[in-house]
Amino acid sequence: MSRLTVLLVGFLLVVTGCGTENDSEGVDQSSDQSASQTPSQTPGQSSGESSLSGSWVVTAMEQDGQPRDLAPGTTVTFEFTDERVTVATGCNGLFGTYRYADGTLRIYGLGGTMMGCGGPRMEQEAWLSEQLVKSIEVEPEDGLRLTTDDAAFVLEGAPKVEDTTLAGTTWQLDSLIDGQTVSSVPQGTTASLTLTSDGTLQVDTGCNTGGGSVKVGTATLRVGPLMTTKMACVDPARQQVEAAFTKVLNGTVGYTVEADRLTLTKGDSGLGFTVK
Known part of the structure; x- marks a missing residue:
């Protein structure tokens, strides 16, 4: 792509x-x-x-x-x-x-x-x-x-650009998807995820950090329960991003990698990432 x-x-x-x-x-x-x-x-x-x-x-x-x-x-x-x-x-x-x-x-x-x-x-x-x-x-x-x-x-x-490797790359969140609406990540909030080659998913939700297991398929990820820190975040923007992470990164998740972008989707919700 x-x-x-x-x-x-x-x-x-x-x-x-x-x-x-x-x-x-x-x-x-x-x-x-x-x-x-x-x-x-x-x-x-x-x-x-x-x-x-x-x-x-x-x-x-x-x-x-x-x-x-x-x-x-x-x-x-x-x-x-x-x-x-x-x-x-x-x-x-x-x-x-x-x-x-x-x-x-x-x-x-x-x-x-x-x-x-x-x-x-x-x-x-x-x-x-x-x-x-x-x-x-x-x-x-x-x-x-x-x-x-x-x-x-x-x-x-434009000339074709090779897709970034899914595993081993740190992906930084830059967009939230809700149905047909795409919004940018709220000001002052950074979040990211990394998949390792041994089947581990590491996440920074913008509020807490943690991880879980992940199995990579052709077009889907099977994400196990995430275990994260329990820091309370009073900032509504950080709460919004963490809620989006929790909603999407649960069970079977669709994914696409296009050049240096990763998109995760679950139902009408999704997360958009770029290479960090």
């Missing part, structure tokens, strides 16, 4: 901090209308449409009909899977669900990671975030051309 690399009327741009309390300020792109404006149809690809699936690199951008340069030292990429889209902005990663039908792309529940970036990178991310919640027309050319009311993006297929 490729590197995991987007319409809401109201988009909330929140200045936040990176994963810990002491990190630099950053940005969390999420919509306060994601719950009420999730698509009525199944997200992803409509039958009869040319495929968006795969990883794409932005080679040119336009604003108001004029060329717009990428921020120095950045690469912007799009990653489409069956139901989700991820965009690397050159600063943070944005993600959400999407619907593509009749040549129109609509992105729902846009959220993002929270790394602090300065100057041109932050400005580029803010501009991209504004464009991605609009109605986007898709024109297949040699690659793809995405057009909004005042911007355009030219995309080419």
